[in-house]
Amino acid sequence: MADFYKILEIERDASDADIRKAYKRLALVWHPDRNKDRLEEAEKKFKEISEAYQVLSDTEKRAAYDSERSSNESFFQKTHPPTPNFNPHDLFNMFFNNNVSDPFHRNFHFPNVNIHQQQQQNNTKRKGTTKIDNLHLSLKELYLGGKKKITTKIFDICQNCTGQGGFNIQSCGNCQGNGIIRKVNVLGPGLIQSTQSMCHQCSGSGKIVESICPQCTGKKLIVVLKSFIVDLPPCAKDNDKFIFEREGNASEDGGERGDLIFLLKETPYSKFERKENDLYYTYDLLLGDSLIGTTIQFEHLNGQNIRYFESGIIQSNSMRKILNLGYLDRPTNTYGDLYIIYNVKYPLYHEITEEQKDKIREIFPCLETQQQNSVDLPENNILINSELIKKNN
Numbered sequence: 107m108a109d110f111y112k113i114l115e116i117e118r119d120a121s122d123a124d125i126r127k128a129y130k131r132l133a134l135v136w137h138p139d140r141n142k143d144r145l146e147e148a149e150k151k152f153k154e155i156s157e158a159y160q161v162l163s164d165t166e167k168r169a170a171y172d173s174e175r176s177s178n179e180s181f182f183q184k185t186h187p188p189t190p191n192f193n194p195h196d197l198f199n200m201f202f203n204n205n206v207s208d209p210f211h212r213n214f215h216f217p218n219v220n221i222h223q224q225q226q227q228n229n230t231k232r233k234g235t236t237k238i239d240n241l242h243l244s245l246k247e248l249y250l251g252g253k254k255k256i257t258t259k260i261f262d263i264c265q266n267c268t269g270q271g272g273f274n275i276q277s278c279g280n281c282q283g284n285g286i287i288r289k290v291n292v293l294g295p296g297l298i299q300s301t302q303s304m305c306h307q308c309s310g311s312g313k314i315v316e317s318i319c320p321q322c323t324g325k326k327l328i329v330v331l332k333s334f335i336v337d338l339p340p341c342a343k344d345n346d347k348f349i350f351e352r353e354g355n356a357s358e359d360g361g362e363r364g365d366l367i368f369l370l371k372e373t374p375y376s377k378f379e380r381k382e383n384d385l386y387y388t389y390d391l392l393l394g395d396s397l398i399g400t401t402i403q404f405e406h407l408n409g410q411n412i413r414y415f416e417s418g419i420i421q422s423n424s425m426r427k428i429l430n431l432g433y434l435d436r437p438t439n440t441y442g443d444l445y446i447i448y449n450v451k452y453p454l455y456h457e458i459t460e461e462q463k464d465k466i467r468e469i470f471p472c473l474e475t476q477q478q479n480s481v482d483l484p485e486n487n488i489l490i491n492s493e494l495i496k497k498n499n
């Protein structure tokens with residue numbers, strides 16, 4: 107006959123509390139759901155632990171077991187045959203006061219903390235929901251930082267019904283105000299299964315509301331506008347979060363407020379763009395300037411006037427890199443670089459006079475090997491099914 111004391115790792119004189127504690131610890135350690143890699147061993151252990159607990163937790167059975175064990179070992183088994191269809195999972199569920207109709211083999215999450223404690227927390231007031239708001243700011247506003255006032259909609263307790271959802275509220279008669287219907291089934295000698303389900307009469311609230319509050323239509327919460335000041339440090343980035351703890355939505359059952367989170371969203375500013383910690387500024391310049399050079403001048407995000415002379419020839423889409431004039435990398439407190447991208451604007455008019463063309467020919471080499479009229483006779487002009495388009499980047 108198995109040594110139940112040894113199985114539960116307790117002394118012969120262990121108290122009822124010791125036995126409960128031992129079962130609780132070992133059942134969690136050896137639950138098959140937690141031991142997928144050694145399932146066979148775990149199932150065996152789990153069953154042993156459950157059987158041992160079933161006997162030792164029952165004063166009468168324990169006394170019989172203790173006395174029979176020292177004399178005729180087989181006698182105990184004759185007088186106390188194992189419960190038919192004994193399922194260690196039922197015992198486990200009953201012990202942990204879990205809803206048996208939700209078997210373990212589905213989605214049961216083992217808590218790291220005491221299960222009783224967690225259930226109590228679940229039954230108490232829930233925290234309000236977290237409110238997340240996008241805060242759209244231009245790249246310049248993000249660069250500079252500073253205080254921003256934001257008004258946002260959040261749920262607040264309805265003052266009309268003081269968060270009750272209605273008036274003349276009575277305790278639900280169906281569940282005696284518990285919100286839960288409990289049922290007890292006797293599975294076998296000494297084994298009781300208890301199940302619980304939500305009361306449908308009151309949807310689990312335990313209360314019946316006679317007249318619904320017109321202000322919140324029974325929701326207990328109403329939408330209000332609330333203003334907040336976000337104190338932005340310089341050079342915050344897209345998707346940075348600003349969290350106001352317990353300033354979010356009110357809880358409909360009187361728990362503490364949820365959190366309020368502002369999520370920064372960068373919007374473009376002027377001709378600036380940011381990539382990581384580098385800034386890019388697209389500078390438009392005329393074809394003539396790109397050929398003979400020009401003064402480049404624009405205002406940086408920080409207000410500084412950027413001014414220098416760029417001598418020709420400036421190729422379109424070429425860039426000038428200026429070190430350390432980019433975006434601040436907050437963790438390292440260093441700045442990225444500033445790139446000025448040159449975008450050469452060609453003349454928009456199509457017609458250049460013959461006189462102008464001659465001047466251009468004088469300055470720039472032109473191939474001009476194919477005169478317009480000497481190729482592609484009108485009847486097979488391949489340009490008919492074509493168009494001149496601008497390439498993106």
Ligand SMILES: [Zn+2]
Pocket residue numbers: 278279280281282283284285286305306307308309310311312313
């Ligand atoms: Zn009810």
Ligand SMILES: [Zn+2]
Pocket residue numbers: 264265266267268269270271272319320321322323324325326327
């Ligand atoms: Zn109300």
